[in-house]
Amino acid sequence: MDKKFLLVVAGALAIGLLTGYFVNGAFTTSSETADNHQHEEGTYYTCSMHPQINQPEPGSCPICGMALIPVQSNDGQGLALNEVILSENAMALSQIETLVVGGRDEQKSSILLSGTLSINEELLTVQTSEFDGRIEVLNVASEGQYVTKGQVLARVYSPAVLEIQQELLTASKLKEQQPGWYKAVRNKLRLFKFSDQWIDALESDGKTQDVFDLVAESSGTITKLFIDEGAFVSRGEALAEIADLSRLWVRLEGYEDQLNRFQKGQKISLSVASFPSRTFDATVTFIDPVLNSQSRITEVRAELSNDEGMLKPGMFVKGAVTVASTQNAESLTVPSSAVLWTGERSVVYVQPNKEVPNFVLKSVVLGEKHDGYYEVIAGLQPQDRVVVNGAFVIDASAQLKGQASMMNNINEDTSMSLHLEDHNDGSQKQFTAADNAIMAALLPNYLRIKNALVNSDAVESAKRAKESLQLLKRETKDALAQGMISHLERMLKALSEQSNLEDQRHEFIALSTHFIDWASQGLTADETLYVQFCPMANDNQGAQWLSTEEEIRNPYYGDAMLSCGSIVEVLSLSKR
Numbered sequence: 001m002d003k004k005f006l007l008v009v010a011g012a013l014a015i016g017l018l019t020g021y022f023v024n025g026a027f028t029t030s031s032e033t034a035d036n037h038q039h040e041e042g043t044y045y046t047c048s049m050h051p052q053i054n055q056p057e058p059g060s061c062p063i064c065g066m067a068l069i070p071v072q073s074n075d076g077q078g079l080a081l082n083e084v085i086l087s088e089n090a091m092a093l094s095q096i097e098t099l100v101v102g103g104r105d106e107q108k109s110s111i112l113l114s115g116t117l118s119i120n121e122e123l124l125t126v127q128t129s130e131f132d133g134r135i136e137v138l139n140v141a142s143e144g145q146y147v148t149k150g151q152v153l154a155r156v157y158s159p160a161v162l163e164i165q166q167e168l169l170t171a172s173k174l175k176e177q178q179p180g181w182y183k184a185v186r187n188k189l190r191l192f193k194f195s196d197q198w199i200d201a202l203e204s205d206g207k208t209q210d211v212f213d214l215v216a217e218s219s220g221t222i223t224k225l226f227i228d229e230g231a232f233v234s235r236g237e238a239l240a241e242i243a244d245l246s247r248l249w250v251r252l253e254g255y256e257d258q259l260n261r262f263q264k265g266q267k268i269s270l271s272v273a274s275f276p277s278r279t280f281d282a283t284v285t286f287i288d289p290v291l292n293s294q295s296r297i298t299e300v301r302a303e304l305s306n307d308e309g310m311l312k313p314g315m316f317v318k319g320a321v322t323v324a325s326t327q328n329a330e331s332l333t334v335p336s337s338a339v340l341w342t343g344e345r346s347v348v349y350v351q352p353n354k355e356v357p358n359f360v361l362k363s364v365v366l367g368e369k370h371d372g373y374y375e376v377i378a379g380l381q382p383q384d385r386v387v388v389n390g391a392f393v394i395d396a397s398a399q400l401k402g403q404a405s406m407m408n409n410i411n412e413d414t415s416m417s418l419h420l421e422d423h424n425d426g427s428q429k430q431f432t433a434a435d436n437a438i439m440a441a442l443l444p445n446y447l448r449i450k451n452a453l454v455n456s457d458a459v460e461s462a463k464r465a466k467e468s469l470q471l472l473k474r475e476t477k478d479a480l481a482q483g484m485i486s487h488l489e490r491m492l493k494a495l496s497e498q499s500n501l502e503d504q505r506h507e508f509i510a511l512s513t514h515f516i517d518w519a520s521q522g523l524t525a526d527e528t529l530y531v532q533f534c535p536m537a538n539d540n541q542g543a544q545w546l547s548t549e550e551e552i553r554n555p556y557y558g559d560a561m562l563s564c565g566s567i568v569e570v571l572s573l574s575k576r
Contacts (some may be wrong), residue, residue: 062566066145084349084398085358097389098351101332101380111261113268113300115252117315120303123244125218129233130192133158134212138229140222140240142482147216147242154214154227154239164188165208172203193217220244246307250282252319254300257368261321262287268302268319272311280304280311282319332376338388339366339374340395349381349394350389359387359394361405439518442468442488446515449495450545453508453555454562458501467497505556511540512545519546519571531569536561546570 059068086096136300137155140147147153168185175182189199202209227233250270256261266284282302304311336525338348346366347360364379371522380386387394398405410539440513445468469492477523492515495507519529537543537556552565 063286065563083358084361084394086394086397089356089359095359095386096394098354098385099335099338099388101334101376101382101384103388111258111321113252113254113319113321115250115317115319117304117311117313118249118251119223119243119245119313120247120249123220123247124223125220125242127153127239128239128244129235129239130267130395131158131160131235132233134232135227135229138227143225144367145222146220148219148223149216149267151216152213153216154229155211156214156233157211161189161192161212162208162210164192165202168199168392169206169208170392176532177233180419198499214239216240216242218242218244238264243313245309245313246305248304248306248311248313249265250302250304250317250319252300252302252317252408253297254287256291256296259287259291259298262300266321268321270304270317270319272314272315272317275310284321318432332380332382333373334364334380334386335388336369336372336374338386338391339364340391349391350380351385351387356384361398384526392549439488439515442471443515444470446511446546447548449508449511450547450555451553453501453505454553454558456501456558458499458504461501461504462496462498465492469496500530508545508555512543515546518543520569529571530567531571532565533568534561536564 015431055068059414060066061068133156135154136157138153139154164185168189171178171182171185186199190196198212220242221244222240223243223455226238233239250268252268263283264284264287268282268284270280270282271279273371282304284300284302285302286299288299290299300321325499339363347361347363350360350362362379365377367375367377369375369542395405445464448464449461449468452458452464469489472489472492488511491507491511495504495511498504498507518532519531528548530550531544532547532552533542533544534556535542537554543556547553552563552567554562554564557564
């Protein structure tokens with residue numbers, strides 16, 4: 001009885017365990033399958049270098065061969081191509097900060113300038129010699145010495161002055177009989193800048209002076225000394241440069257786009273590295289009317305008091321000029337941290353709803369920049385909430401998801417624009433029957449030019465372009481003026497005249513657009529052409545080309561990135 005009871009119990013336990021196993025296993029498998037299915041539906045795979053790649057399964061990038069990375073999709077929320085949504089964790093890690101766009105409260109701003117201190121040239125005296133002579137004794141030791149007006153600079157011997165002294169002593173004895181002569185001689189000494197006191201003393205003493213004093217004509221610091229003891233000087237020769245440093249000039253650099261903000265009489269607050277705790281006030285006295293054509297800079301000059309003698313010519317200074325704002329009261333501004341630049345294009349991210357972590361990419365047109373803010377001419381509306389911190393993180397997320405970004409200019413309404421505009425005509429071209437025949441005849445040569453660029457052979461591509469020009473002239477004759485053929489001639493001529501490979505590739509963009517526009521119109525399935533696209537060509541704006549081969553062989557990069565690109569359209573070309 002005991003053995004049978006034990007067997008029954010053991011069997012019941014075994015059945016229970018097996019049932020639980022299968023039930024639990026089925027539940028787990030079902031749950032895991034559901035989770036996996038949900039994961040597969042919420043994830044796709046893209047390339048970090050080519051975010052336009054979007055595949056449902058892991059693998060390698062068809063363009064560059066890099067391993068694809070998983071990206072969480074927008075979970076069916078119907079986001080537009082220029083919208084990005086971030087998870088709560090991503091928001092926290094990115095430290096996203098936003099700011100509501102509006103006009104600036106203050107209507108004044110400051111422009112920061114840099115420059116140097118210099119001698120006030122209006123207070124600069126260059127003392128010259130009024131006669132020929134020799135420096136017998138030099139009383140000035142060196143440059144930098146301060147002198148006062150009338151102070152003796154040197155003792156000078158001059159035969160010319162000695163001769164006039166003797167003439168004065170003779171004329172003074174005959175001044176009653178010949179007063180005109182007497183006055184004329186005294187004037188000669190005055191022209192030599194001898195004072196009346198010195199002349200009277202000479203006349204009273206009745207003796208000539210072989211050596212006499214040369215005195216300073218003004219007070220100031222000797223900034224340049226041109227004479228040495230024992231040297232001979234000629235009339236008109238510079239002896240010394242004396243500068244009054246009690247008032248200095250501040251020479252500041254004003255950029256071309258700032259010149260309308262300056263005017264005489266403006267106050268400038270200056271800072272000098274030698275005295276970091278002090279500021280100095282200066283006043284704008286001159287704005288150079290001539291702009292430096294190379295640096296695009298002009299001089300804004302101010303005058304500065306230096307009664308304490310603390311400041312020295314040559315010191316570097318920084319100045320802040322308070323100017324009236326050029327913005328309208330209604331104008332919008334954004335902090336410079338909100339703007340992402342891509343060459344000529346600038347974009348910002350806007351958060352439509354503060355409570356929802358999704359962001360919309362918008363292109364903006366900017367005006368002047370002042371105090372870290374850009375004026376927004378177009379692209380934003382009042383009360384738009386823009387991202388001022390973390391915009392790069394949002395953009396990186398958009399790039400990984402293959403959406404519109406600063407580097408991936410996807411049209412908001414459709415998708416990536418696959419047809420670039422022609423350099424000369426942005427409208428869709430219309431080809432006549434005569435045009436079609438000529439284009440078909442030129443297609444083989446176009447493909448030869450493409451292959452030469454693939455091989456990075458500038459000589460071969462120029463040669464094939466010249467051959468195309470000759471063929472065009474033979475085929476067109478009177479038809480040259482019809483349709484868009486004249487544009488084609490100009491494109492081929494431009495390409496044939498370029499010897500630089502990069503310049504040829506640039507010209508090839510317009511040529512390819514012309515051929516793609518032609519091949520895209522009214523075709524039948526006799527021959528296949530592939531429209532291929534590289535998003536990194538043309539300075540990251542993207543560029544297309546035609547090929548008869550499905551394999552990507554990039555004419556814009558050659559061996560550097562031979563397989564960079566993808567097929568965006570397949571065309572069937574009829575035999576014409």
